[in-house]
Amino acid sequence: MSEELKSQAAAPQAAAKPAAPRAAVAKPAAPAKPAVNELKPTVVEPAALRAELVRLHDKEGMDFLLNLTGEDWMEEGLGVVYQLENTTNGKQACVKSVCPDRENPMLPSACDLWDIAHTYEREVYDFYGIIFTNHPDMRRLFMREDWVGYPFRKDDATEENNPLRMTNEPLSDFTTEYSLHEDGTVEKVQHRVWDKDDYVVNIGPQHPSTHGVLHFRVALEGERIRKIDPHLGYIHRGVEKISEQMTYPQTLALTDRLDYLGAMQNRHALCMCIEQAMGVEVSDRVQVIRTIMDELQRIDSHILFFSCLCQDLGATTAFLYGFRDREKILDIFEETCGGRLILNYNTIGGVMADIHPNFVKRVKEFIPYMRKNIQEYHDIFTGNVIFQNRSKGVGVLTKEQVISFGCTGGTGRASGWHNDLRKLRPYAAYDRVQFNEVVRTEGDSFARYMIRLDEILESLNIIEQLIDNIPEGNFQEKMKPIIKLPVGTFYSEVEGSRGRFGVLIESKGDKSPYRLHYRSTGLPLVAVMDTVCRGNMLADLITIGGTVDYVVPDVDR
Amino acid sequence: MFDFSIITTWLHDFLMGTCGFAEWGAILTESVLVALAIITLYAVFAIALIYMERKVCAFFQCRLGPMRVGKWGLLQVFSDVFKMLTKEIISMRQSDLFLHNLAPFLVVTASMVTFSCLPWNKGAHIIDFNVGVFFFLAISSIGVVGILLAGWSSNNKYSLIGAMRSGAQIISYELSIGMTMLAMICLTGSMSFSEICQDQYVNGWNIVRGHVPAVIAFLIYLVAGNAECNRGPFDLPECESELTAGYHTEYSGMHFGYYYLAEYLNLFICAGMASTIFLGGWAPLHIYGLDGFNGVMDMIPGALWFLGKTFFVVFLLMWLRWTFPRLRIDQILSLEWKYLVPFSMVNLVLMALCVAMGWHF
Numbered sequence: 001m002s003e004e005l006k007s008q009a010a011a012p013q014a015a016a017k018p019a020a021p022r023a024a025v026a027k028p029a030a031p032a033k034p035a036v037n038e039l040k041p042t043v044v045e046p047a048a049l050r051a052e053l054v055r056l057h058d059k060e061g062m063d064f065l066l067n068l069t070g071e072d073w074m075e076e077g078l079g080v081v082y083q084l085e086n087t088t089n090g091k092q093a094c095v096k097s098v099c100p101d102r103e104n105p106m107l108p109s110a111c112d113l114w115d116i117a118h119t120y121e122r123e124v125y126d127f128y129g130i131i132f133t134n135h136p137d138m139r140r141l142f143m144r145e146d147w148v149g150y151p152f153r154k155d156d157a158t159e160e161n162n163p164l165r166m167t168n169e170p171l172s173d174f175t176t177e178y179s180l181h182e183d184g185t186v187e188k189v190q191h192r193v194w195d196k197d198d199y200v201v202n203i204g205p206q207h208p209s210t211h212g213v214l215h216f217r218v219a220l221e222g223e224r225i226r227k228i229d230p231h232l233g234y235i236h237r238g239v240e241k242i243s244e245q246m247t248y249p250q251t252l253a254l255t256d257r258l259d260y261l262g263a264m265q266n267r268h269a270l271c272m273c274i275e276q277a278m279g280v281e282v283s284d285r286v287q288v289i290r291t292i293m294d295e296l297q298r299i300d301s302h303i304l305f306f307s308c309l310c311q312d313l314g315a316t317t318a319f320l321y322g323f324r325d326r327e328k329i330l331d332i333f334e335e336t337c338g339g340r341l342i343l344n345y346n347t348i349g350g351v352m353a354d355i356h357p358n359f360v361k362r363v364k365e366f367i368p369y370m371r372k373n374i375q376e377y378h379d380i381f382t383g384n385v386i387f388q389n390r391s392k393g394v395g396v397l398t399k400e401q402v403i404s405f406g407c408t409g410g411t412g413r414a415s416g417w418h419n420d421l422r423k424l425r426p427y428a429a430y431d432r433v434q435f436n437e438v439v440r441t442e443g444d445s446f447a448r449y450m451i452r453l454d455e456i457l458e459s460l461n462i463i464e465q466l467i468d469n470i471p472e473g474n475f476q477e478k479m480k481p482i483i484k485l486p487v488g489t490f491y492s493e494v495e496g497s498r499g500r501f502g503v504l505i506e507s508k509g510d511k512s513p514y515r516l517h518y519r520s521t522g523l524p525l526v527a528v529m530d531t532v533c534r535g536n537m538l539a540d541l542i543t544i545g546g547t548v549d550y551v552v553p554d555v556d557r
Numbered sequence: 558m559f560d561f562s563i564i565t566t567w568l569h570d571f572l573m574g575t576c577g578f579a580e581w582g583a584i585l586t587e588s589v590l591v592a593l594a595i596i597t598l599y600a601v602f603a604i605a606l607i608y609m610e611r612k613v614c615a616f617f618q619c620r621l622g623p624m625r626v627g628k629w630g631l632l633q634v635f636s637d638v639f640k641m642l643t644k645e646i647i648s649m650r651q652s653d654l655f656l657h658n659l660a661p662f663l664v665v666t667a668s669m670v671t672f673s674c675l676p677w678n679k680g681a682h683i684i685d686f687n688v689g690v691f692f693f694l695a696i697s698s699i700g701v702v703g704i705l706l707a708g709w710s711s712n713n714k715y716s717l718i719g720a721m722r723s724g725a726q727i728i729s730y731e732l733s734i735g736m737t738m739l740a741m742i743c744l745t746g747s748m749s750f751s752e753i754c755q756d757q758y759v760n761g762w763n764i765v766r767g768h769v770p771a772v773i774a775f776l777i778y779l780v781a782g783n784a785e786c787n788r789g790p791f792d793l794p795e796c797e798s799e800l801t802a803g804y805h806t807e808y809s810g811m812h813f814g815y816y817y818l819a820e821y822l823n824l825f826i827c828a829g830m831a832s833t834i835f836l837g838g839w840a841p842l843h844i845y846g847l848d849g850f851n852g853v854m855d856m857i858p859g860a861l862w863f864l865g866k867t868f869f870v871v872f873l874l875m876w877l878r879w880t881f882p883r884l885r886i887d888q889i890l891s892l893e894w895k896y897l898v899p900f901s902m903v904n905l906v907l908m909a910l911c912v913a914m915g916w917h918f
Contacts (some may be wrong), residue, residue: 041737057560136884199714201714201715201718202714203799207801208801209799220718223718223887310882313882313883314789314790314881314882314883315880315881315882315883316614316618316879317614317617317618317879318882319881320619320620321618321619324619358808380880381882384881384882386790386881386882386883386884386888389880389884389885389888390882390884390885390888537885537886537887538718539793539799539801539883539885539886540885542799
């Protein structure tokens, strides 16, 4: 991989420098050296941004928009950081563009290059007020439509402008496009979301099968879905903004509340990002414990996925079978972490407490127990003819679509995209275990379902290899009382329960982050819903939503 | 075999003779008494079925079910019913109030009238005449009017979609039910429920007598009957995961309670009909040639036989419900029109052939 990077860097025409490779943390990283996870974005003028993005997309084959972070650099202006990846050879690129005009910042849209840019740009517009020209749908994504100001700007008077509103939230049927003409003038165009005679049904925000407060407006033709307009933000808490006022150890408390079924992995990502930025090396023991915990969390998440899918499809008994088994994992977590859902286990430089004396014994009991019960799941649900008819061929996503939408995790792997970070760029203890990346090619709901059940078995394999030889060592490195990161932009990611969960920290050398952005695993999954559901039946929305497997607090952040 | 008509005849004579009622007066009094008995039985069976469903479902799901209210949670359902009785009945703005309030009564009336078609014992038929099967099919269809009205009058999109689904589903599946019943009528040669039972008492249970076509008809009936009751895996109209509660989303208090009652009683009626037509109704188990055994079986009252068989079928249907996921609307309709209807038609011909050629027991 380093060979590729060198050759790319040496090439004079390569304007974009790739992101620094992230080595496994276990390897020594002395504090004097530059951090392994530092991002060195190529700065591009707004006028040249479009051409550069097109070049990267077409010439360099950067078909995956990993992350899009809006930022406010005060006097320098507002801007965005694009993180791109070539899914064929793993090369990465990072582009930054800054708009000096704070009053009327405009950047060209990239939503025709990557489908997911459509949603990411709406997010940036919502938080920073950067208008993406030629984006067909410049509505706010998370905040209310009558929100005043742009809350993530450093100079935004959020509370003065936005008293508690006692009126219902307005929901417009129009989208706005700022189309840029050849002569540089910008024209504001309005588009209808719905046709005149669309029969629009609200699925959510309070609904049994949206798995949280998520609102889909669904246009129906009889039972068939014509269009879906997701309406997000019901559980938006501004986690990223709150983190800017917190010290690094304090920010950890919020990660468990994003994707609560990936609490371990989320916090692992944030801790790893901070540790790598500081050049702290955690002990082998911590690496192994974190890996085991991540995998237990993954099993927990996949069991919940199975249960909720069964419940959504009306198989209540299978639902309770899943919950019976998930309870065992929660008990294991409770013994060591004290928590069951909100675990608060990883810390900067280690973990909160050493594993409980019973931990190894109970995990070893759990492995054969779970292997046996997976068979039971297959017996009661997988083989059921009704389930097979409802899931096979329903909601098919092609490989191109999942890459363009950035649907990582099981959803991507079900369409044949090898995106498992544990294989691509092993971190923690993943380089010392043998396991298979579960990939299928059908891309339908059944494939997405089977991927998760098979991943439970793979996770059990990983745990089995590690549980017997957890190395001795400190469970917590000695850290300074006040943790400060060096100046720079840092990005680390882990394979979360439902995809690649990334943390981007921009630091000015203070004790709190200047900008903290999470690459949500769920946002691409919600963004893809419109595409994948069109033409399917209303009941398929439930199957597809269940198998795509998003968690709303992670979407809204 | 104990004949319940002894009691009814005695009562009639008592009213006419001892009390000196006129004929019409006696019949009126009897009707009122029977109606009271039916309504009481209706409520009692609903409560028993709800308790049974909760316990059966709990045992399928590795849990205990209601355990706190009363011994083994026996009083749970009573307290639920009491709670439901005390709840406010909410009416929605811009809903059609008259139809909205009428709909649950239609559903519950249809279910009560079909309930009284069941043969409880020898001589204990409440509604019984020579085209009983027709009457049963006709009355049970009124329920769907209540469901459609509920969906239409609620002014709610979920309710409307739920009602449309329900209408399509119930009307379709009535076809298979009619067809399977027709096959059995072929065998027994009568449309009166009392005669169907009497015939099975003499000649043996229809499911044994009619062998292959009867078993096929029984299976089709179970599937179609389950769909008629709107129960899982056919509980689309009210399927929680997409339409919250389907056609009864906007109902509260006892109006919702009526739907709830009707759902469980329809389950009982569906099972009761299965046991009447296929499993002999109140006819005890007779094995040809074992007269001693048959004599012992005859000592068990017919009502017990009927209830035993009915609850056995109810258990089968609950088993289905708690195991299977839900079907999709197009799958439900294609199952009916592409598979069940043709199968039951062929089966009807097969049965007719069996009867004509005397290939049955």
